Amino acid sequence: MIEACGLTVAAGGRELLRGVSLSVRPGEVVAVIGPNGAGKSTLLRSLAGELRAPAGMVRFAGQPITALRPAELARRRAVVSQAVELAFPMRADEVVRLGRLPWYGTAEAARDAEAVENGLERAGVLHLRDRAYATLSGGERQRVQLARALAQIEGATRPAAILLDEPTASLDAAHRVAMLRGLRGLAADGLAILIILHDLNEAGYVADRVGVLGQGRLVALGPPAEVLRAGTMRQIFGVAFREAPGGGLLPDFPCRTR
Amino acid sequence: MDGGLIPPRAATTPAAPRLARTVLAGCLLLVVALLAGVLLGPARVTPAGLAATLAEALGWAPLPAQHASNAAILGVVRAPRVLLAAMLGAGLAVAGAVMQGLFRNPLADPGLIGVSAGAALAAVGAIVLGPALFGSRAGGLGLWLLPMAAFAGGLGATVVIARLATRGGVTGVSTLLLAGVAVNALCGALTGLLVFMADDRQVRDITFWMLGSLAGARWVHLPVAATLVLLPALAMLALARPLNALTLGEREAFHLGLRVESTKRLAVALAAVAVSAGVALAGMIGFVGLVVPHLVRLMLGADHRLLLPGSALLGASLMVLADLAARSLAAPAELPVGVVTALIGAPFFLWLLRNRVAAS
Numbered sequence: 001m002i003e004a005c006g007l008t009v010a011a012g013g014r015e016l017l018r019g020v021s022l023s024v025r026p027g028e029v030v031a032v033i034g035p036n037g038a039g040k041s042t043l044l045r046s047l048a049g050e051l052r053a054p055a056g057m058v059r060f061a062g063q064p065i066t067a068l069r070p071a072e073l074a075r076r077r078a079v080v081s082q083a084v085e086l087a088f089p090m091r092a093d094e095v096v097r098l099g100r101l102p103w104y105g106t107a108e109a110a111r112d113a114e115a116v117e118n119g120l121e122r123a124g125v126l127h128l129r130d131r132a133y134a135t136l137s138g139g140e141r142q143r144v145q146l147a148r149a150l151a152q153i154e155g156a157t158r159p160a161a162i163l164l165d166e167p168t169a170s171l172d173a174a175h176r177v178a179m180l181r182g183l184r185g186l187a188a189d190g191l192a193i194l195i196i197l198h199d200l201n202e203a204g205y206v207a208d209r210v211g212v213l214g215q216g217r218l219v220a221l222g223p224p225a226e227v228l229r230a231g232t233m234r235q236i237f238g239v240a241f242r243e244a245p246g247g248g249l250l251p252d253f254p255c256r257t258r
Numbered sequence: 259m260d261g262g263l264i265p266p267r268a269a270t271t272p273a274a275p276r277l278a279r280t281v282l283a284g285c286l287l288l289v290v291a292l293l294a295g296v297l298l299g300p301a302r303v304t305p306a307g308l309a310a311t312l313a314e315a316l317g318w319a320p321l322p323a324q325h326a327s328n329a330a331i332l333g334v335v336r337a338p339r340v341l342l343a344a345m346l347g348a349g350l351a352v353a354g355a356v357m358q359g360l361f362r363n364p365l366a367d368p369g370l371i372g373v374s375a376g377a378a379l380a381a382v383g384a385i386v387l388g389p390a391l392f393g394s395r396a397g398g399l400g401l402w403l404l405p406m407a408a409f410a411g412g413l414g415a416t417v418v419i420a421r422l423a424t425r426g427g428v429t430g431v432s433t434l435l436l437a438g439v440a441v442n443a444l445c446g447a448l449t450g451l452l453v454f455m456a457d458d459r460q461v462r463d464i465t466f467w468m469l470g471s472l473a474g475a476r477w478v479h480l481p482v483a484a485t486l487v488l489l490p491a492l493a494m495l496a497l498a499r500p501l502n503a504l505t506l507g508e509r510e511a512f513h514l515g516l517r518v519e520s521t522k523r524l525a526v527a528l529a530a531v532a533v534s535a536g537v538a539l540a541g542m543i544g545f546v547g548l549v550v551p552h553l554v555r556l557m558l559g560a561d562h563r564l565l566l567p568g569s570a571l572l573g574a575s576l577m578v579l580a581d582l583a584a585r586s587l588a589a590p591a592e593l594p595v596g597v598v599t600a601l602i603g604a605p606f607f608l609w610l611l612r613n614r615v616a617a618s
Binding site for chain 2: 045050068069070072073074075078079081084085088089090094095098099101102104137142152160
């Protein structure tokens with residue numbers, strides 16, 4: 001679905017990504033983890049087609065992503081960015097409706113209302129539809145943005161893709177579980193999903209494959225059970241991890257002196 | 259810029275009927291304003307006089323003698339003046355709405371992209387240096403020298419600012435804003451220098467031009483306004499969906515399939531042409547571009563599909579009424595229309611700001 005092959009991105013004389021090769025297949029969830037500044041968001045922006053001239057090649061559905069018109073691309077891939085703020089006040093359902101803009105002038109536009117409804121429902125924010133977006137909490141806004149992305153790719157030619165930048169960052173525990181479970185359901189429907197995460201256990205739960213970025217390079221890529229090992233994580237993040245009883249990895253906080 | 263000035267309207271009517279209703283209500287308001295504009299004023303025109311004049315103009319019936327003075331007032335001054343006011347009001351208001359959407363800033367105004375200051379500099383240059391450059395011919399050029407200079411100055415300043423803010427094909431919106439502030443200041447300083455050089459009569463000309471007036475409106479101005487103000491304003495209506503996408507941010511607008519850079523270029527170009535031509539034809543008329551979109555957002559919400567046509571119709575109506583006030587309040591003298599729009603617009607804007615402070 002989306003493939004990066006030897007992707008190198010530089011900005012301001014600094015290499016942000018170097019020789020990254022990664023693909024996301026239909027029906028698959030790929031999680032990307034790594035320390036702050038490792039190039040995770042740059043990778044997401046490249047795969048979204050946002051950075052127009054990376055040295056390596058990004059292909060979308062077999063075509064160079066730079067060859068696709070933005071509108072064409074928008075009908076097959078949606079992006080959930082971090083902390084989107086509005087320039088002007090709107091209601092939550094109006095924000096979700098913006099997801100239907102790529103379909104303006106197509107036959108699919110007849111299903112706009114239905115797609116908005118489905119997006120709101122699948123993201124679990126149907127009850128927030130008449131609320132002013134500005135009055136929502138960070139987590140609620142994040143879920144409204146997910147609803148917008150879902151409305152955007154409803155009716156898309158399959159396979160389609162959805163890219164998410166730390167979508168769980170401001171969610172409470174219950175909504176984290178709900179969102180990740182929802183993403184698994186979308187993958188089961190055949191969507192290709194790329195997700196940036198900080199919580200290793202969330203990555204372990206949701207991902208079919210986990211990619212680890214460190215200083216702009218892809219240092220590991222594979223099934224969670226192979227990648228998410230205390231030793232590897234210690235190398236990448238520079239702190240000790242311990243295996244939690246019953247599975248999962250936790251950073252090993254040093255003892256507090258009182 | 260989260261929140262903006264106005265809480266969203268809780269309305270659930272589908273967009274298409276709302277658009278039809280908005281346009282209908284706006285057109286009714288505009289018709290009322292136009293009628294008030296042609297009938298009222300220091301010299302009254304009767305509805306019968308208006309009807310007779312229209313009938314004669316359309317070739318339906320000869321003009322009865324008792325309506326001759328009405329016909330003269332309408333034909334020579336009032337009709338072109340009111341029509342010009344409507345077109346300029348529409349152009350300024352739509353340009354303001356588009357700039358606010360593009361800059362994602364509710365306080366943006368066409369003046370930010372350098373139009374007004376550039377036009378003012380060129381116009382003052384024409385007033386002060388025109389006689390020296392063109393000698394006695396400057397008098398004959400009078401009708402067009404100043405507007406052409408103002409138009410060129412407005413566009414020139416916009417091009418300079420847009421160039422400054424563009425690197426590698428990408429126009430930085432915040433750089434555009436800052437470059438606008440700097441170029442505005444520079445143009446202001448150069449204008450001040452020219453005023454310093456001007457003689458007393460020129461200073462008076464400059465002052466009146468700066469305050470804006472529609473008193474000079476003639477039929478010959480209307481085709482120019484239709485081409486350079488109304489046409490760009492209508493073209494800007496097509497930016498409604500792109501501007502809606504930009505409400506989420508530039509990256510998100512691209513994710514939604516928008517060609518962000520070409521949209522920005524088109525929006526700035528259309529707004530610059532409309533506002534430059536407006537300034538060229540009637541001088542500096544402030545606050546229409548800033549306040550009208552806010553009023554419409556208050557009534558209809560932030561959806562640009564309603565906001566842009568609503569701003570055009572309300573801007574046209576308010577400008578006609580402001581001009582009516584300008585020529586009626588101090589009759590037989592005339593107030594500059596820019597003074598009227600600022601006198602009404604500035605306190606209203608402060609009230610909006612105050613409400614925002616209270617809401618947050």
